[in-house]
Amino acid sequence: TRTNDDDELYLYLSLRYNIIIYNVALLSFSCKKRKVPEFKAMFSNLIHYPSYFVQLEEKNPVPPFIDRRWRGKAQQRFETFQQLVVIPASLQVPRIEYEDPDINGRNRWKYFERPFIPFDKPIPLNVVYAMSKSELQSHPAKSKDKPAYLISRTVETQTDYRDGEAQTDPYSPEYIVPSGSIPELLTLATLTWGHGLPATQAEVEVIERAREKRAWEATLPPLNDAAHIAKRRKMMEEMERKEWAFREEEIEELQEVRLNLLKALLMKREEKHNELNVSCLDTHWFKLMQEKEKKVKKIQHEHIKGMEQNH
Numbered sequence: 001t002r003t004n005d006d007d008e009l010y011l012y013l014s015l016r017y018n019i020i021i022y023n024v025a026l027l028s029f030s031c032k033k034r035k036v037p038e039f040k041a042m043f044s045n046l047i048h049y050p051s052y053f054v055q056l057e058e059k060n061p062v063p064p065f066i067d068r069r070w071r072g073k074a075q076q077r078f079e080t081f082q083q084l085v086v087i088p089a090s091l092q093v094p095r096i097e098y099e100d101p102d103i104n105g106r107n108r109w110k111y112f113e114r115p116f117i118p119f120d121k122p123i124p125l126n127v128v129y130a131m132s133k134s135e136l137q138s139h140p141a142k143s144k145d146k147p148a149y150l151i152s153r154t155v156e157t158q159t160d161y162r163d164g165e166a167q168t169d170p171y172s173p174e175y176i177v178p179s180g181s182i183p184e185l186l187t188l189a190t191l192t193w194g195h196g197l198p199a200t201q202a203e204v205e206v207i208e209r210a211r212e213k214r215a216w217e218a219t220l221p222p223l224n225d226a227a228h229i230a231k232r233r234k235m236m237e238e239m240e241r242k243e244w245a246f247r248e249e250e251i252e253e254l255q256e257v258r259l260n261l262l263k264a265l266l267m268k269r270e271e272k273h274n275e276l277n278v279s280c281l282d283t284h285w286f287k288l289m290q291e292k293e294k295k296v297k298k299i300q301h302e303h304i305k306g307m308e309q310n311h
Helices: 015-028 072-084 108-112 133-138 184-188 201-218 226-310
Strands: 033-037 052-056
Touching: 184 201, 201 226
Parallel strands: none
Antiparallel strands: 033 052
């Protein structure tokens, strides 16, 4: 039915439309499921021998006496019968007057309803059963006919060691020093991996002091100049005093670190000793309280016994 050509939303009520609605109802229907136990495998936990299967409840809300076929067929048969049959003039056939469908008005909701038709058959389960021994024997593997490189192939190898455990010390390549030059890097030959490398703040300070000392040695007067021997001796004595002062500071820092470590160890030992003393006192106190309770109970028992004898 279409009332207006400009109306974009309209419906064709026909047999084809009824079949489409019927199929949509079948595909979109959701009903309750129930578990039906399997008697032979009721106590099985295996996947290929399930203890139950799922079945849809066969509930049909439409009574069986209601025809589910498209009702437009009866109307077509009636109209065809009227056209073929010759009706006498004396017989007045009442004219069928149809009610205004009023699709765009109050009856619009009637043309958006679909039939509620459930499934008649349960949904089959997607279960893959294991093959029996006879089937396995009837289809033996034909691995003997294949070459060795097709039967097995190594994809990857896993070891018990990590890459970090196989790491060695950094490699130091060979080098050639030109004559007359002393690279600063060679002055750090005493530093090796694990013994000064990677460099920390202490190693950086040592390197800076070595640079300062080399710069100071470059400012010393030459030995072949007799006029500056006293000056050279004085500069060397000052540098020696500075080195001794720096060494004393290092020793004091080391002593302070050791003293702090010793204090921490002593405090830890004292805490353990205090905990041990407290536990011993608690144990002794508990024993004394038990003995006290025993004595009190004994005295009370003797007192009650004496009172009973007096009476």
